[in-house]
Amino acid sequence: MARPLVYQITNGVSAQLQADCVALLGGASIMSRQIAEAGEIASSCDALLINIGTPPDDALALYRAAASAAAKNNVPIVIDLVGYGFSKYRTDIADTLLAEFRFSVIKGNEAEIGALGGSGAAPRGVSCDTAVNGAARLVEACAEKYGCTVYSTGETDNISDGRDSFVIDGGSPLLRGTSGIGCALGSVTALYCAGEGPLEAARRALRLFRRASAEAAADAEGPYSFRIKFMDMLAEYGSILLDEVK
Ligand SMILES: Nc1ncnc2c1ncn2[C@@H]1O[C@H](COP(=O)(O)OP(=O)(O)OP(=O)(O)O)[C@@H](O)[C@H]1O
Numbered sequence: 606m607a608r609p610l611v612y613q614i615t616n617g618v619s620a621q622l623q624a625d626c627v628a629l630l631g632g633a634s635i636m637s638r639q640i641a642e643a644g645e646i647a648s649s650c651d652a653l654l655i656n657i658g659t660p661p662d663d664a665l666a667l668y669r670a671a672a673s674a675a676a677k678n679n680v681p682i683v684i685d686l687v688g689y690g691f692s693k694y695r696t697d698i699a700d701t702l703l704a705e706f707r708f709s710v711i712k713g714n715e716a717e718i719g720a721l722g723g724s725g726a727a728p729r730g731v732s733c734d735t736a737v738n739g740a741a742r743l744v745e746a747c748a749e750k751y752g753c754t755v756y757s758t759g760e761t762d763n764i765s766d767g768r769d770s771f772v773i774d775g776g777s778p779l780l781r782g783t784s785g786i787g788c789a790l791g792s793v794t795a796l797y798c799a800g801e802g803p804l805e806a807a808r809r810a811l812r813l814f815r816r817a818s819a820e821a822a823a824d825a826e827g828p829y830s831f832r833i834k835f836m837d838m839l840a841e842y843g844s845i846l847l848d849e850v851k
């Protein structure tokens with residue numbers, strides 16, 4: 606497939622980074638928050654990402670319009686549960702979508718997936734790095750409940766499709782030194798879902814980010830030069846070492 610088109614409905618903070626990641630890994634993005642064109646775009650793209658980071662007033666109607674058109678056309682859908690469990694508004698929206706649609710991948714940081722799995726703790730804001738006890742088990746339980754691939758990110762990443770489960774570690778904590786890299790990971794997951802099954806796509810994205818961050822950290826002078834080097838390394842490993850990071 607030449608340049609898979611990823612329809613990204615996302616937050617206003619990370620959008621540029623997300624579009625850049627998709628572009629440097631060989632995809633193309635379209636971003637729009639207009640309900641009027643959501644069905645049209647979703648039915649002709651190769652993957653849909655719904656990131657609830659900065660939900661607009663009409664968020665539920667927008668996400669529904671996009672998700673229902675994607676589902677009708679067998680377009681894979683990735684949902685990034687940014688801030689799930691923090692505000693009731695976004696948690697209710699996400700729960701409604703999760704009840705109505707079958708997603709290819711559900712992702713969040715450990716605190717967000719912990720909240721989804723009923724850990725009893727809630728994240729404080731977005732990008733929360735609170736560790737959750739039993740994260741791997743919670744990811745597996747969510748994968749079984751929602752019938753899809755689920756992953757959580759943090760010091761270690763946990764991924765499961767309800768049958769097979771993996772832990773991914775390594776990389777660099779500098780990934781957390783600036784904002785939006787988790788959102789970009791969601792975009793790359795959606796991009797890879799255009800070409801392969803959700804578990805393989807998500808594992809590949811997670812491993813690519815760990816691998817690229819380890820290389821970038823080796824000669825970064827600080828969190829921002831790291832961020833630039835990380836993007837270069839993503840491009841390098843994304844095109845050269847696809848099999849190795851699979
Ligand atoms: N302590 C850590 N060490 C190494 N890598 C990490 C660590 N914490 C997170 N990561 C990696 O950083 C990336 C972003 O994960 P993170 O959990 O920060 O997402 P997030 O909270 O959704 O981020 P954001 O909201 O800023 O987009 C992932 O690739 C994850 O594997």
Ligand SMILES: Cc1ncsc1CCO
Pocket residue numbers: 616618619658659687731732784785788
């Ligand atoms: C800071 C922030 N607020 C909503 S989304 C976002 C980007 C990181 O998730």
